[in-house]
Amino acid sequence: MPEGPTPADHKAAARGKAKVAVLISGGGSNMAALLYASRLPDCAYEIVLVASNNPEAGGLALAKAEGVPTFALPHQGMARADHDAAMDAAIRAAGAEYIALAGYMRILTAEFVDKWQGRMLNIHPSLLPKYPGLHTHERALAAGDSHAGCSVHVVTATLDEGPLLGQCAVAVAAGDSAETLAARVLFAEHQLYARCLGAYVARWRDPAWLIAQVRQRALAQPEAEESVSHGMACFGIRGGKKFAYVSANHHGDDRTAVLVKISGVDEQATWIEQDAARYYRPAYFGADWLGVRLDLADTDWATVGDWLAHSWREVAPKRLTTLHDAAEQR
Numbered sequence: 475m476p477e478g479p480t481p482a483d484h485k486a487a488a489r490g491k492a493k494v495a496v497l498i499s500g501g502g503s504n505m506a507a508l509l510y511a512s513r514l515p516d517c518a519y520e521i522v523l524v525a526s527n528n529p530e531a532g533g534l535a536l537a538k539a540e541g542v543p544t545f546a547l548p549h550q551g552m553a554r555a556d557h558d559a560a561m562d563a564a565i566r567a568a569g570a571e572y573i574a575l576a577g578y579m580r581i582l583t584a585e586f587v588d589k590w591q592g593r594m595l596n597i598h599p600s601l602l603p604k605y606p607g608l609h610t611h612e613r614a615l616a617a618g619d620s621h622a623g624c625s626v627h628v629v630t631a632t633l634d635e636g637p638l639l640g641q642c643a644v645a646v647a648a649g650d651s652a653e654t655l656a657a658r659v660l661f662a663e664h665q666l667y668a669r670c671l672g673a674y675v676a677r678w679r680d681p682a683w684l685i686a687q688v689r690q691r692a693l694a695q696p697e698a699e700e701s702v703s704h705g706m707a708c709f710g711i712r713g714g715k716k717f718a719y720v721s722a723n724h725h726g727d728d729r730t731a732v733l734v735k736i737s738g739v740d741e742q743a744t745w746i747e748q749d750a751a752r753y754y755r756p757a758y759f760g761a762d763w764l765g766v767r768l769d770l771a772d773t774d775w776a777t778v779g780d781w782l783a784h785s786w787r788e789v790a791p792k793r794l795t796t797l798h799d800a801a802e803q804r
């Protein structure tokens with residue numbers, strides 16, 4: 475028998491699943507794969523809208539049959555910016571927090587991309603950075619590549635660029651044509667996209683991702699270095715004191731937090747009083763440390779950066795703070 479839901483499951487359920495709009499232009503097989511993956515237990519997202527620039531797109535009928543809201547607006551005769559704005563309005567009205575482009579054959583305006591920065595993914599049928607754009611399979615065959623494949627990436631202003639979230643290689647078989655290869659790559663796409671989208675929308679509760687976010691900001695402090703202490707990733711000044719620990723389910727407390735140095739018990743009490751869900755007194759640490767939760771879905775990473783800078787300053791020797799202040803003033 476599976477064990478019952480844990481407190482973490484309850485919390486995740488209370489927060490709900492991430493809401494995703496899928497944009498298609500054609501057959502919509504990736505949309506179907508994303509949709510059915512979302513219907514399996516524990517999927518971190520749900521599809522709240524399937525939208526298309528092509529009212530004939532096959533995926534729209536499927537979405538309707540599955541009870542998923544749809545929106546179709548032909549782009550012919552419309553300025554690109556107006557079409558994008560209408561799509562954007564429909565996506566927002568559906569309550570979507572993320573967009574998954576799945577064979578959406580439109581170049582998006584910079585404004586649209588900007589509005590969905592970090593919240594829009596795309597699947598591309600090649601092993602990027604190889605073969606951005608069209609005719610990817612023909613190009614892989616013409617180059618004599620041993621493998622084709624597909625990539626999921628975050629959408630940025632440049633076509634088929636942006637941080638890669640995952641790739642799946644597909645072997646080129648003897649006698650493959652562009653069509654046979656494309657059909658096989660599509661199988662891989664259907665596995666990859668749901669996996670990457672699910673992981674991406676749930677990254678804010680993935681300790682490895684959270685630690686990476688802290689690492690990036692902690693190591694930006696002067697003379698910072700990383701080490702491990704009591705099983706926790708921690709950051710200190712080279713040859714000096716520690717200024718941050720990342721506590722990920724430490725002592726089974728089911729939370730991920732960064733522990734930072736503060737001035738003392740008064741400050742600690744003030745923060746905890748202000749927001750008892752976010753701040754806490756870390757067990758086995760002194761009153762001059764504060765736990766700042768990172769797994770509450772609304773983490774403001776600029777504020778975490780400020781906490782780390784502040785904490786660094788609490789432990790930094792005068793030699794370093796003076797240098798740092800001088801550099802800031804320049």
Ligand code: GRF
Binds near residue numbers: 577
């Ligand atoms: C897929 O090959 C995808 O990688 C590309 O467009 C195609 C869409 O296929 N971006 P489908 O509409 O999902 O079947």
